[in-house]
Amino acid sequence: MGITIRKHRRNLSYEDAATLDELWAIAKQFDRSFYREWKDHWDERGYDEYIVVTEGRLPYCESPEQYVCRMETRREILAVLALCTEKQRERFLLHALYDLSYEEVGKICGCSDVAVLKSIKAVRKKFLKFFG
Template sequence: MEITIKINRQFMSVEVSAEVADYLEQAKRNNRKLYRERQRYWDGRECDEYIISTEGRLPYCATPEELVCQRETLDEILAVLALCTDTQRERFLLHALYDFSYAEIAEMCGCTKSAVGKSINAVKNIFWKLWK
């Protein structure tokens, strides 16, 4: 049986037995299957139990208890923020959530750095009083 193979970027025709031809055809099919598997799984387009078991990692899911604790903590934080003035709440959230410096917040709000510091410290004091 005659097959064509590529050696050093050149195609050559070679006479081989039927067993060798079958072996090479099976190898081609296996390579195509591996290529498809890589396309499906390793670039993130699909996921199945085999990958999860071989990788040994599962996505993190919070337990129901953790979700309840998170919700209770959020409710407590929102209750404290409800006790603050609008200015205090705005300055505190800009600092805590968005990590702006006192100088940047002062520039945004049109006030001094010390006024921003006093507002943020007032909110922190309310937190400490309610959580102690």
Template sequence: MEAHIIVNGQSVAVDVSVEVFSYMDRADHKDENLAHEKRRHWDGREFDEYIIAHECSRSYYETPEDWLCRRETLREIMTALEGCTAKQRRRFLLFALEGLSCSQIGNICGCSKSAILKSVEAVRRKLKHALQAG
């Protein structure tokens, strides 16, 4: 079977046995599952019964201070996104808002999974820098 691997940043097609292909495929799925898990817990907390019981059960009333902080944060995020290229912005939004994997975005954009990952990481760094500066 034919598998694609990255060598010095280039995708190379290699003939491999069915067992090796199966192993590589399972590894790719495991990587994607880990990425989804990281996104699911983006704030570093564990998704457990405590959070559900204490934060999701009561109604949320936004104070004027909370509203103002949310608006300022949104403005900072939008300013940081404007500083990104159109490709980076599109790839990041597909990843962060739509929840697509790097492989899926690569298929949509016609590029490699590593190119998508580099774009997403570049935008994350810009957002992190913008939010720390603000």
């Protein structure tokens, strides 16, 4: 009797084994080899460092140049924020970092949404003046 089992796009036939137990042993061995192959060539594109990085399998590690650029940008942003008043800085950061609306920032800070709008515009002007 010929029994064929299709597993992972491959055929396993009963004719390859003498008993049903032997067929299951072959199937288990096939699963192990398939898993090893899948680990090496997942996503049917083969192992590629680009795939590993883009799929988030490796931890991100920035280059020294990227680190220096990030730190310079951070210092420049902090320098502009240092020129602002405490209320302007607080309102701007709530709006920019947490994506809160003017009304939500106004409720948190205890002021109107117009006051929040004016504070954010003042901070933006300072950024444009500093970077412009």
